[in-house]
Amino acid sequence: MGPAGERSSSETARAGGSGPGGSQAGEPAVLLLPGDGIGPEVVEAARRVLEAAAHAHGLRIRFDEVLIGGAAIDQAGDPLPEATLEKARRARAVLLGAVGGPAWDDLPVDRRPEKGLLRLRQALGLFANIRPLPGFVAAYGRSPLKPELLRGVDLVVVRELTGGLYYGPRARRALEEGGEEAYDTLLYRTHEIERVARVAFDLARTRRPVGQRRVASIDKANVLTSSQLWRETVRRVAADYPDVTLEHLYVDNAAMQLVRDPGRFDVLLTGNLFGDILSDEAAALAGSLGVLPSASLGGPVPLFEPVHGSAPDLAGRGVANPVGTILSAALLFRYALGHEAAAAMIERAVEQALADGARTADLAGEGEGALATEEMTAAILERLRV
Ligand SMILES: NC(=O)c1ccc[n+]([C@@H]2O[C@H](COP(=O)([O-])OP(=O)(O)OC[C@H]3O[C@@H](n4cnc5c(N)ncnc54)[C@H](O)[C@@H]3O)[C@@H](O)[C@H]2O)c1
Ligand SMILES: CC(C)[C@H](C(=O)O)[C@@H](O)C(=O)O
Numbered sequence: 001m002g003p004a005g006e007r008s009s010s011e012t013a014r015a016g017g018s019g020p021g022g023s024q025a026g027e028p029a030v031l032l033l034p035g036d037g038i039g040p041e042v043v044e045a046a047r048r049v050l051e052a053a054a055h056a057h058g059l060r061i062r063f064d065e066v067l068i069g070g071a072a073i074d075q076a077g078d079p080l081p082e083a084t085l086e087k088a089r090r091a092r093a094v095l096l097g098a099v100g101g102p103a104w105d106d107l108p109v110d111r112r113p114e115k116g117l118l119r120l121r122q123a124l125g126l127f128a129n130i131r132p133l134p135g136f137v138a139a140y141g142r143s144p145l146k147p148e149l150l151r152g153v154d155l156v157v158v159r160e161l162t163g164g165l166y167y168g169p170r171a172r173r174a175l176e177e178g179g180e181e182a183y184d185t186l187l188y189r190t191h192e193i194e195r196v197a198r199v200a201f202d203l204a205r206t207r208r209p210v211g212q213r214r215v216a217s218i219d220k221a222n223v224l225t226s227s228q229l230w231r232e233t234v235r236r237v238a239a240d241y242p243d244v245t246l247e248h249l250y251v252d253n254a255a256m257q258l259v260r261d262p263g264r265f266d267v268l269l270t271g272n273l274f275g276d277i278l279s280d281e282a283a284a285l286a287g288s289l290g291v292l293p294s295a296s297l298g299g300p301v302p303l304f305e306p307v308h309g310s311a312p313d314l315a316g317r318g319v320a321n322p323v324g325t326i327l328s329a330a331l332l333f334r335y336a337l338g339h340e341a342a343a344a345m346i347e348r349a350v351e352q353a354l355a356d357g358a359r360t361a362d363l364a365g366e367g368e369g370a371l372a373t374e375e376m377t378a379a380i381l382e383r384l385r386v
């Protein structure tokens with residue numbers, strides 16, 4: 001993960017990464033939420049890597065596993081059963097696969113599998129979602145961009161995760177004159193913007209030397225009043241970080257710059273919806289959504305999950321790329337357990353496996369032998385070295 005790994009433990013704590021709960025006799029408890037589609041396949045891969053990296057450092061992790069998403073709807077009638085939330089609250093960290101899929105696509109949004117994930121993030125107070133695209137992932141990916149455009153790419157999206165358009169007032173209702181109306185509200189309060197901006201600026205300080213630290217704040221302040229508040233608040237927070245250069249970009253321009261000149265970015269600070277979209281776009285710089293990890297911080301129990309979804313087209317075939325979830329396990333060591341050595345060990349093993357040509361189908365070129373999920377995981381496990 002490069003310089004992001006140099007975060008001090010006090011900074012990690014400030015971002016809300018390490019909670020007091022979930023450990024018994026020195027054995028941290030990690031709650032696995034495999035979810036739907038390829039979720040169980042990639043979570044099993046990451047569990048094996050977590051266990052092996054812990055073992056290599058004389059640490060034991062206690063795992064527990066419960067349902068979320070569509071699987072929980074089918075069994076308990078609720079995408080986030082109370083028992084799941086209770087277990088999450090008591091864990092040291094949560095590792096999630098993905099939720100959703102065609103079986104639940106006709107449900108209203110408030111009853112869909114995805115709602116279980118949104119409720120979990122909110123209930124745990126996880127307002128800061130960190131989505132890194134490490135340089136080595138971009139370098140060994142299968143980007144559709146020319147190689148020269150990828151030089152120097154090493155960026156991270158800091159996405160506000162518990163506000164904005166996802167959580168504002170919404171309704172759908174019939175109109176007297178016929179038809180319906182529906183709305184969602186993009187609402188931000190000053191303190192919600194301030195706290196996530198601080199996470200972005202703190203992170204920028206850990207990634208690059210003075211003189212090269214940059215935060216790009218993404219908004220639509222030429223149209224949206226919520227974005228004007230966003231921009232003014234971020235500018236005020238930036239005054240506390242004179243060593244970090246702040247620029248503001250409109251989201252439409254940012255989307256274009258991300259493929260035209262991705263190397264210009266370091267930390268991108270975004271609201272909830274813009275961050276969702278731009279992080280999938282960032283994944284395209286690596287050629288696959290399967291390789292991007294994430295950490296959601298801000299409350300006592302952090303959550304780790306790949307950026308991708310349940311990939312119904314791949315589910316059950318054993319071919320999904322486990323790298324995004326395995327790199328999320330590395331972030332779990334870094335942010336939840338404060339164990340930088342184990343985090344770096346996993347990242348080095350992934351980098352080495354990619355450098356040696358290990359590729360699942362999403363990254364393999366024409367005629368290259370693609371590895372199954374289990375084979376890719378084995379290639380990474382073989383390269384775990386202290
Ligand atoms: N965090 C989450 O749980 C999450 C995130 C995104 C989407 N979803 C849900 O997943 C379902 C499918 O959504 P979608 O198709 O838009 O997005 P998706 O991320 O599931 O898939 C998009 C594309 O990326 C590919 N892909 C994704 N993960 C991959 C992996 N690990 N290895 C190789 N290829 C991979 C898929 O094959 C597909 O072509 C929907 O129900 C959606 O709501 C959930
Ligand atoms: C599944 C969905 C609720 C989720 C989001 O939009 O946050 C996903 O797309 C993600 O990126 O984690």
Ligand SMILES: [Mg+2]
Nearest residue numbers: 276277280307
């Ligand atoms: Mg998304």
